[in-house]
């Protein structure tokens with residue numbers, strides 16, 4: 001459906017759609033947190049409930065989740081994660097007092113690696129980070145992690161691998177998107193307040209209708 005009109009059928013939902021769009025747009029990557037504010041148990045539960053209802057290839061549900069929120073362990077995990085590769089060295093790394101307060105590791109069984117793992121993990125992480133943001137908890141999905149030492153540190157069993165992780169905490173910075181055209185620089189950057197600006201391509205430049 002092209003165009004921006006709203007039919008009578010969907011008009012009653014328009015308010016809800018605005019709320020959803022606000023949630024989706026606010027759920028950016030956050031890389032600085034208020035380290036003094038833990039994520040409450042109830043919010044952790046909601047994050048995990050969001051994972052439970054995610055779709056997966058053939059409904060196999062092969063992924064497993066490791067919640068790391070003991071402060072000492074979170075601090076041991078932190079140096080094994082790499083932040084903001086697009087920014088000059090160290091600029092996007094949370095400073096002391098800005099570290100995340102929780103990580104969730106997405107684990108996959110080595111033997112069970114399937115063609116849908118990437119999609120399954122993406123959907124689960126999308127659900128979890130959205131649920132977190134609904135409670136004002138920001139997140140950063142993390143693939144640039146030292147898997148071997150992390151596996152040892154966290155006591156991940158031999159037959160499992162860490163596929164991806166996500167860091168969580170109440171943001172201590174803002175992030176906003178800026179619409180850009182193809183060919184423009186897509187690298188995110190920090191503005192004068194050290195808030196994130198994330199370029200996103202215009203819808204009409206990445207979409208065709210048939």
Ligand SMILES: Cc1cc2nc3c(=O)[nH]c(=O)nc-3n(C[C@H](O)[C@H](O)[C@H](O)COP(=O)(O)O)c2cc1C
Pocket residue numbers: 027028029030031082083084085140141142143144145164175188198
């Ligand atoms: C699969 C995946 C892996 C990522 N790994 C990292 C990472 O290791 N470190 C990091 O700082 N950000 C990481 N990110 C965050 C991306 O850099 C971020 O999503 C991107 O810059 C766009 O920003 P946005 O999420 O606010 O739209 C990752 C994101 C995804 C989807």
